[in-house]
Amino acid sequence: MSGVGDPATERRGPVSFTGQRDAVSAAGQYGGAGGAVSDLPRDALGAAKAEVGALARPAAVERASAALAQSRIVRTARLTLLPVGLENLDDLVRLKADPRVFEVMLHGVRTPERTREELEDDVDFWAVRGYGTWAVHLDGHAQRGSGEFLGIVGLMERPDGRGVALRYALWPECRGRGYAREAARAALDYAHAAGVRRVIGVARETNEASRGVMEEIGMTAAGEFRNQGHRMIVFESVR
CATH class of the missing domain: 3.40.630.30 (Gcn5-related N-acetyltransferase (GNAT))
Structure with missing residues (x-):
């Protein structure tokens, strides 16, 4: 069977980064007890942000991919x-x-x-x-x-x-x-x-x-x- 149609737009759900909070909390050790990310030295802050991204990205992509696959069933x-x-x-x-x-x-x-x-x-x-x-x-x-x-x-x-x-x-x-x-x-x-x-x-x-x-x-x-x-x-x- 076959036909003309308008191209469909692929709909993706929102992506959440559940690992981000723990990574930021752990990064607080660079600023001393109770230190916030904003208190970090610039190099340490950059390293902490990189760590956050590394931790969050695989899990977020995996969840988004799973949600997309389910939406097509x-x-x-x-x-x-x-x-x-x-x-x-x-x-x-x-x-x-x-x-x-x-x-x-x-x-x-x-x-x-x-x-x-x-x-x-x-x-x-x-x-x-x-x-x-x-x-x-x-x-x-x-x-x-x-x-x-x-x-x-x-x-x-x-x-x-x-x-x-x-x-x-x-x-x-x-x-x-x-x-x-x-x-x-x-x-x-x-x-x-x-x-x-x-x-x-x-x-x-x-x-x-x-x-x-x-x-x-x-x-x-x-x-x-x-x-x-x-x-x-x-x-x-x-x-």
Whole structure:
């Protein structure tokens, strides 16, 4: 699935430096008993500030990184969506090599080498855009690496220039259970919340299942084009 949207702004929470107070307190020894940082000789003050920065920075960065990672996990009633990582490679190789899943996708089935390249691109896309592709797991309480892997859902920049697009690809065994619709709706909501005003989706005219998913999550037909002899329907969501 694929589409044009405004670039999202990555939102980061405030950073706190919990180690700073202890470091400043310890630095008071340079000014004698009960000495304040302002009482320090200039060289000692500089050393104390450097020590504060050295102590605070790793912990703050770690906390900010953890908070950012958590903000990108999406949970629905039955599913957990986790940003893709290298730990998903084996599952993705199987998924993208299956013609039942990827024959109708842009560029068709993938080789293992191509799948690895795309995964690395997906990881980079998350870092730059603040949104991207998720691995879909069955189990609303799944942690990374647990819960049955159902497929992928997410957002990509279409190489044909049409913009930011919603895509989803789940195992055929998942059909008829509403998992694609549930995952696609969650990804679409995330995109708009992240600041992407317009998201599109593309499906072959003959792919009634995919078209049905987009219609059910509120996307509307907005155009068409032909690709390798197939009539492609463009859907959009604008908020």
